[in-house]
Amino acid sequence: MLERKQLKGRMQVTFVLPADSPDGPVSVVGDFNNWNPAAHPLQARGDGMRAATVVLPTHSSHSFRYLATGNHWFDDDQADAHDGSNGRVNT
Structure with missing residues (x-):
């Protein structure tokens, strides 16, 4: 589930x-954290x-997935939206 909060010029x-x-x-890993599971x-x-x-940033779109124990990736x-194997979050 995604929760959003509008900030000035950005989206939480x-x-x-x-x-x-x-x-x-x-x-949660995605293009916003260079797919770094520690981030x-x-x-x-x-x-x-x-x-x-x-x-x-507002008015942007980002790919993301979840990574669980045992190298288990899931959406x-x-x-x-989804773009193949990744979920998308739009701000």
């Missing part, structure tokens, strides 16, 4: 997954979810 995007699915650590690991929230937040079904 929070990538959200259930705390227990999939098991183990998960990171944005999802952290537990008080609502039973886990999330990572990035700030992106966000609620992404704005």
Whole structure:
């Protein structure tokens, strides 16, 4: 799930997954962090979810995926679009 908050000239995007699915650590990786799994690991929230937040320029589009333990890559079904194997987030 994607959550958005408009900032001046930028968009705060929070990538959200259930705390227990999939098991183990998960990171959001994309062209906004050079596909670096260490850049944005999802952290537990008080609502039973886990999330990572990035700030992106408005009027832009970015590819992303999630990377879980065991080199398990997966997409966000609620992404704005998909371009082959990647989800897309539009700001």
